[in-house]
Amino acid sequence: MVVDKPMGPRSIALVGPYSSGKTTLLEAILHICGETDRKGSVTAGTSCGDSSREARDRQMSVEVNAAHAIYLGDDFSILDCPGSIEFFQETENALTGVDAAVVVCEPDSDRVLTLSPILKRLQEKNLPTFIFVNKIDKAHGSVQDLFNSLQSVTDRALVLRQVPIFKDNIVTGYVDLASERAYVYKEGEASRIIDLPPEMAEEEGSSRFAMLEKLADFDDHLMEELLEDIDPEREEIYSLLQNDLKEGLVTPVFLGSAEHDNGVRRLLKALRHEVPEASVAAARAGFGAGTDGPVAQVVKTYMSAQGGKLSLARIWSGTVKDGDSFAVGRVGGLFRLQGGKSDKLDSATAGEIVAFGRLDAAQTGDILTTAETIHAQADSILEPVYNFALYSEKREDDVKLSSALGKIVEEDPSLKAEHKQETQELLLWGQGEIHLKVALERLRNKYGLSVKSRRPKVAYKEAIRKAATQHARYKKQSGGHGQFGDVQIEIKPRPRGSGFSFEEKIVGGSVPRQYIPAVEHGVKEYLLEGPLGFPVVDVSVTLFDGQFHSVDSSENSFRSAARIAMSEGMPKCDPVLLEPIYKVEIAMPSEHTSKVNSIVSGRRGQILGYDAREGWDGWDMLVAMIPESEVHDLIVDLRSATLGVGTYRSEFDHLQELTGQNAEKVLQNRS
DSSP states (O other), rough: OOOOOSSOOEEEEEEOOOTTHHHHHHHHHHHHSSSSSSSSOOOOOSSSSSSSSHHHHTTTTOOOOEEOOOOOOOEEEEEEOSHHHSGGGHHHHHHHHHHEEEEEEEEGGGGGGGHHHHHHHHTTTOOEEEEEEEGGOOOOHHHHHHHHHHHHHHEEEEOOOOEEEEEEEEEEEEEEETTTEEEEETTEEEEEEEEOOGGHHHHHHHHHHHHHHHTTOOOOOHHHHHHHTTOOOHHHHHHHHHHHHHSSEEEEEEOGGGGBBBBBBHHHHHHHSSSHHHHHHHHHOOOOOOOOSSSSEEEEEEETTEEEEEEEEEEEEEEETTTTTEEEEEEEOOEEEEEEEEEEOOOEEEEEEEEOOOOOOTTTOOOEEESOOEEEGGGOOOOOOEEEEESSSSSHHHHHHHHHHHHHHHHHTTTTEEEETTTEEEOOOOOOHHHHHHHHHHHHHHHHEEEEEEEEOOOEEEEESSSSEEEEEEEEOOSSSSSSEEEEEEEEEEEETOOOOEEEETTTTTSSSHHHHHHHHHHHHHHHHTTTTTBOOSSSEEEEEEETTTTTTOHHHHHHHHHHHHHHHGGOOEEEEEEEEEEEEEEGGGGGGHHHHHHHHHHOOOEEEEOTTOOTTTTTEEEEEEEHHHTTTHHHHHHHHHTTEEEEEEEEEEEEEEEEEEEHHHHHHHH
16 A cells, blocks of 8 residues: 655644744754754744844744744645733734644643644644644653643544663653654764664553554454454554544644754644645635636734734735735735745735735735635624723824824734723723733834833723702893803602603793703713712613793703702712623633632632533533623633633623622722
């Protein structure tokens, strides 16, 4: 059986938790493929990826970095994705345009839970996936225990492709279970083939049989061979590995150390022989053979203050040349990105990931054709879970700030800027504190804007508990016409959530009809800030009597009389503070549910119930009512308690009375 090697350019996403070594793996790949003279270093700030100032300062990826490599004649576009959960939108966008993903993780069984959301998303997208256990030279405990832990966080069948060779408790090489060959690591060089150590024979045999058993679950012929003790041909095994990966049935697991180039070449060989051709991903995305004209999809938008806009895109079909036009506009430059550098191209073909210049109307996620532009990202944008209130240090920068915010939101759609009318604040929403701080750094570094942030105000309201009547007169005499307005009103509470109502029961024309709207206007003006200092809700006001002067009365005088009546009458109505209550749905691994319960209770939350998280084995959903003031930094505690994987969504539910020390504290801070 001859296995046909996939052909043509392909693209790979490097994904995984923060500090797992994705960028170091990228550097190793680029160096091995001859794309760089020497390996870059994240800590030294010399890596090809993470070239932005924000990434360099933090020594962590904060956006997708694109690179290109050729290994043994095969073209690969590589997208290095951030590891922090706060930048997962970058990963989500990148996964749209790749043929396979390599999940990079550390050999730590206690941290495999951090892989759960990533592996789940890859399975949902039916994306061929590899796992590369990095830093294997620093492993503690057995590889089998680690493998079992990895299997516990994914529904896909994991296939261990290698077992390590130990010497004096140090990993010195590995045995490839498909080829049954043993290799010894050589730092910075290709591994050297050796004879299988005799002491490894039993472990190699049992591990290889376990791999074959996994493959036999999806192939009857292999199952028959195993039952009859027939050793399958090597080519048959490779064919099954290739096909099962393409179908999303198995996830192969490789071992290595990117820092020392150990196992990286073996991973590259697997990518070369097993990652499906680009046409498979194109068909999965709905762009199979027969699609008219070139089709491309934007997976990342880069903005610079001087260089303009670059749209990183996967070409699904056809050929794109510099100067060609899509429905969204004309391509003003075609580039291949290598980290922070760009190489100009004349053309690019299906399967490649390249950057288009000056497509100003193109947005991340857009599918570009010559006939139309399809906006395809809306369903994949993450909901924000954290916010800052922003303000410019210089008042004259307010207009520039609005424009710059639009650009950074275009680069990162998981950011959202909004003006909150209730508190008159400009809010920037995102995925966490670091996410928003990086956004502020971009405002400063790219656009020269010095922007400060603070905790947003809570939209407290106030209401009343009892009714009162009030008489008020506004009288002012000066040269010429004076001002006169006299009103009698009744103020009453309304059911919570029913809002404001105004009625008039004037008899005999004591208040002329043309002045009644002015009375309502004066009442509404007062309700913007009640006796406790907050907007008043759920109140009814009835105008039932008054007086007027044929010469001195006017709309202004009656509006002023109404404001006076409200300011004198409202304190008599037993005003009470109301705080917004949000319905919050929290998702977390079951083993951390008790910790989350404590967090919710400590934030004055009312737990409504629990349920299993649909489609997530070993995960729970908790529903609770939590005050808005306690929701603001909930994500910080939640991630801290769940190894970073817990999340939540929330929506305003109702207003609730706030009394006692909590209310006193709010009022003190208001004054």
